[in-house]
Amino acid sequence: xxxxxxxxxxxxTPAGPSLEPAPHIELVPPAAGRRARPRVxxxxxxxxxxxxxxLSQLLLSIALSDGAYTIDALQTERKEQARAVQQLxxxxxxxxxxxxxxxxxxxxxxxxxxxxxxxxxxxxxxIGTPAPAAGAGVLAASGSQVANDLLTGVxxxxxxxxxxxxxxALPGQLGAPAPATPEQAAGTTAPAELPLLAAPTTR
Amino acid sequence: xxxxxSRRRIAASALAxxxxxxxxxxxxxxxxxxxxxxxxAEAEDKxxxxxxxxxxxxxxxxxxxxxxxxxxxxYDITASPRTAxxxxxxxxxxxxxxxxxxxxxxxELVAAIQSAVEKDPDSDFAYLSKAVDAAAFEQIxxxxxxxxxxxxxxxxxxxxxxxxxNLVGFVGSENQAQAGIELSEDECLxxxxxxxxxxxxxDGVRIPGSTIVTQExxxxxxxxxxxxxxxxxxxxxxxxxxxxxWEAAWGTVVxxxxxxxxxxxxxxxxxxxxxxxxxxxxxxxxxxxxRAFTAPFEPGSTFKTLTAASLLDAGLATPxxxxxxxxxxxxxxxxxxxDSTRHETWNLTLTGVLKESSNTGLAQLGLLxxxxxRYEYMQRFxxxxxxxxxxxxEEGGDLNGGPDSWDAQTNLTTMFGQGLTVTAVQMASAxxxxxxxxxxxxxxxxxGCRAPDGTITDAPPTEGTRVISExxxxxxxxxxxxxxxxxxxxxxxxxxGYRLATKTGTAQHADGSGGYASTYIVSLAGLAPADDxxxxxxxxxxxxxxxxxxxxxxxxxxxxxxxxxxxYAVVPSGTSSPDLATNY
Numbered sequence: 191x192x193x194x195x196x197x198x199x200x201x202x203t204p205a206g207p208s209l210e211p212a213p214h215i216e217l218v219p220p221a222a223g224r225r226a227r228p229r230v231x232x233x234x235x236x237x238x239x240x241x242x243x244x245l246s247q248l249l250l251s252i253a254l255s256d257g258a259y260t261i262d263a264l265q266t267e268r269k270e271q272a273r274a275v276q277q278l279x280x281x282x283x284x285x286x287x288x289x290x291x292x293x294x295x296x297x298x299x300x301x302x303x304x305x306x307x308x309x310x311x312x313x314x315x316x317i318g319t320p321a322p323a324a325g326a327g328v329l330a331a332s333g334s335q336v337a338n339d340l341l342t343g344v345x346x347x348x349x350x351x352x353x354x355x356x357x358x359a360l361p362g363q364l365g366a367p368a369p370a371t372p373e374q375a376a377g378t379t380a381p382a383e384l385p386l387l388a389a390p391t392t393r
Numbered sequence: 394x395x396x397x398x399s400r401r402r403i404a405a406s407a408l409a410x411x412x413x414x415x416x417x418x419x420x421x422x423x424x425x426x427x428x429x430x431x432x433x434a435e436a437e438d439k440x441x442x443x444x445x446x447x448x449x450x451x452x453x454x455x456x457x458x459x460x461x462x463x464x465x466x467x468y469d470i471t472a473s474p475r476t477a478x479x480x481x482x483x484x485x486x487x488x489x490x491x492x493x494x495x496x497x498x499x500x501e502l503v504a505a506i507q508s509a510v511e512k513d514p515d516s517d518f519a520y521l522s523k524a525v526d527a528a529a530f531e532q533i534x535x536x537x538x539x540x541x542x543x544x545x546x547x548x549x550x551x552x553x554x555x556x557x558x559n560l561v562g563f564v565g566s567e568n569q570a571q572a573g574i575e576l577s578e579d580e581c582l583x584x585x586x587x588x589x590x591x592x593x594x595x596d597g598v599r600i601p602g603s604t605i606v607t608q609e610x611x612x613x614x615x616x617x618x619x620x621x622x623x624x625x626x627x628x629x630x631x632x633x634x635x636x637x638x639w640e641a642a643w644g645t646v647v648x649x650x651x652x653x654x655x656x657x658x659x660x661x662x663x664x665x666x667x668x669x670x671x672x673x674x675x676x677x678x679x680x681x682x683x684r685a686f687t688a689p690f691e692p693g694s695t696f697k698t699l700t701a702a703s704l705l706d707a708g709l710a711t712p713x714x715x716x717x718x719x720x721x722x723x724x725x726x727x728x729x730x731x732d733s734t735r736h737e738t739w740n741l742t743l744t745g746v747l748k749e750s751s752n753t754g755l756a757q758l759g760l761l762x763x764x765x766x767r768y769e770y771m772q773r774f775x776x777x778x779x780x781x782x783x784x785x786x787e788e789g790g791d792l793n794g795g796p797d798s799w800d801a802q803t804n805l806t807t808m809f810g811q812g813l814t815v816t817a818v819q820m821a822s823a824x825x826x827x828x829x830x831x832x833x834x835x836x837x838x839x840x841g842c843r844a845p846d847g848t849i850t851d852a853p854p855t856e857g858t859r860v861i862s863e864x865x866x867x868x869x870x871x872x873x874x875x876x877x878x879x880x881x882x883x884x885x886x887x888x889x890g891y892r893l894a895t896k897t898g899t900a901q902h903a904d905g906s907g908g909y910a911s912t913y914i915v916s917l918a919g920l921a922p923a924d925d926x927x928x929x930x931x932x933x934x935x936x937x938x939x940x941x942x943x944x945x946x947x948x949x950x951x952x953x954x955x956x957x958x959x960x961y962a963v964v965p966s967g968t969s970s971p972d973l974a975t976n977y
Contacts, residue, residue, distance in 0.1 A: 253764045257601060258594075258598055261599070261601065273527040279464070286620065291440055304956075308890070318889055328631070329630070336554065336555045336664075338555060338666060340550065340668050
């Protein structure tokens with residue numbers, strides 16, 4: 191009680207010394223029957239509550255640590271997958287390099303025509319003089335002049351197919367000698383020592 | 394009596410409590426204050442694992458989205474030698490399994506372990522193999538050799554090899570930028586490593602919620618070039634083929650877009666494969682960069698175009714201006730120039746001077762302009778200063794100190810490209826200005842630094858500057874068309890259906906002591922299609938032994954320009970070149 195409220199109350203009580211006798215204070219005997227039961231109940235609730243708490247904490251930590259193992263396993267898996275992605279990206283990069291594409295295209299018998307001819311859509315006029323591509327291709331004359339160390343050991347697509355399927359699919363076009371492959375130009379290491387890429391089977 | 398006893402009991406237990414509390418307090422201070430540091434460190438060592446989060450270096454792309462430089466992870470395979478020698482998997486057994494995967498010899502691996510143990514029996518670290526790729530790493534890991542460990546480290550691969558290797562540059566063994574764009578744009582590309590700390594259980598599993606990132610990793614941004622990698626490959630292949638055929642010491646080809654000033658291809662021969670720098674570095678260190686930017690040379694007659702264009706712009710000449718061109722021309726000051734071959738005196742127009750590439754004719758016309766005026770035109774064409782690209786080690790060329798320090802002889806020779814030096818890129822850029830109706834665009838090699846959200850920063854300037862008038866530019870192109878169509882190389886550079894505007898140059902090499910050596914730098918610069926110039930191709934070959942005329946550059950020019958016109962689907966001209974008089 192604060193002083194302020196005490197001051198307000200004072201006038202309500204009779205002033206001057208009290209004439210009443212001191213109040214008689216006496217212990218009330220405990221009501222044994224009424225109190226005994228609640229004590230057991232409370233104890234039970236508390237102990238039970240504690241038990242439930244501990245049990246749930248145990249379960250929670252089991253679940254958590256189990257989750258930790260799952261997370262760990264998943265993270266490891268993600269790392270593996272990321273590695274696989276990286277490897278495939280690297281393979282794709284080197285296989286789609288112009289050196290590799292040109293070497294493969296020419297191995298398949300494609301040469302580039304240095305005489306562009308245009309068909310004008312408006313009047314159907316042919317601009318330029320159509321002429322068959324001269325020469326054996328950009329690479330055939332001098333081999334690949336643009337090094338790419340990553341292509342070391344990467345075989346040309348036609349090499350495995352040259353004997354059987356390729357000859358049927360492309361009759362008469364494989365007579366030309368195989369051009370210098372990039373690995374011959376750049377190669378210092380024997381191809382067998384490096385992990386070989388599987389030859390793509392795209393047709 | 395009972396009261397006293399209970400008071401004593403209370404006091405005793407209070408004392409006991411205080412004593413216990415005091416003991417706790419002392420111990421608390423002991424742990425938390427006195428031994429705090431050492432205990433913390435001990436605890437950290439036991440459970441807490443610091444780890445570097447790698448900030449990945451940005452990639453480099455060409456203008457079409459082709460990846461030119463890529464960040465990858467490589468793995469160092471290490472071993473604990475002291476464990477190895479005691480292990481049941483002997484170094485010999487392990488080496489025989491690992492060697493075929495890494496391409497080493499088993500003896501090398503055994504020797505690495507043995508020598509480490511011999512030096513220090515307690516040796517706990519030795520490299521077995523450095524920077525193996527992911528496939529090899531997985532194979533080695535699956536061998537489950539108990540004393541072999543791995544360290545992932547960032548590395549760089551260049552999927553297209555030497556395609557644009559001269560421009561992209563390369564990084565060192567610790568991924569530090571060393572050359573080219575890798576070096577000059579390092580600020581954009583470089584990532585910043587972060588760090589984290591986590592706690593781990595006895596069986597090596599990360600304790601959930603224990604990870605604290607102490608420093609966030611910052612990944613680098615990507616660089617986008619103006620180069621087209623397909624064209625760049627074709628240009629390099631063609632240049633190298635002819636450079637070898639003519640046995641040239643070196644050569645460059647620059648392909649530039651007229652409208653924007655963007656470099657579409659900058660080829661160098663010889664050049665570097667950034668995947669295997671040592672292959673070039675061991676033979677020729679000077680071929681690790683791009684000579685097109687870094688090697689100024691005396692250009693010779695390709696420079697005549699610019700002197701002629703300046704004369705037209707200044708109103709001092711027209712394509713039909715007449716001049717009597719003898720074999721030798723001498724000025725009153727005693728300077729003399731002569732043409733490359735003996736000939737009778739010719740009556741030439743300015744167009745004819747360019748077609749015959751007459752030094753004496755041009756020298757007489759060039760004297761119509763003051764040297765100061767000519768020097769200012771040179772500067773506006775971009776000579777004498779580095780281009781806007783700012784390539785690593787780029788040179789600005791040397792205009793021989795400016796007009797005040799030119800002697801009478803230099804005053805004449807600078808008209809036809811001797812006695813001054815330019816870079817191949819500067820020369821292409823000057824022709825770009827002529828092709829672009831007289832407006833020189835800033836040369837650009839990098840489109841900018843691209844953040845993950847696609848925004849581009851550090852974009853190069855795009856504001857052009859007028860060098861000569863539109864009319865002077867058009868007249869210059871017309872004259873060059875007559876050079877291309879009537880000159881001695883006409884049949885060798887012809888591209889059916891397209892009008893070309895070209896000029897050749899065969900310049901003597903300076904011998905380094907004020908005179909000229911007997912070797913030449915041959916070049917050919919040109920624009921196509923001449924009716925509306927879209928592309929510049931400038932070819933330079935140094936000291937071609939087998940053919941020391943600009944004829945050596947002709948097939949290179951023709952093949953590359955054909956490829957450019959084809960690749961960018963330039964519609965054939967459909968008109969014929971204007972016919973200007975070359976003689977009178």
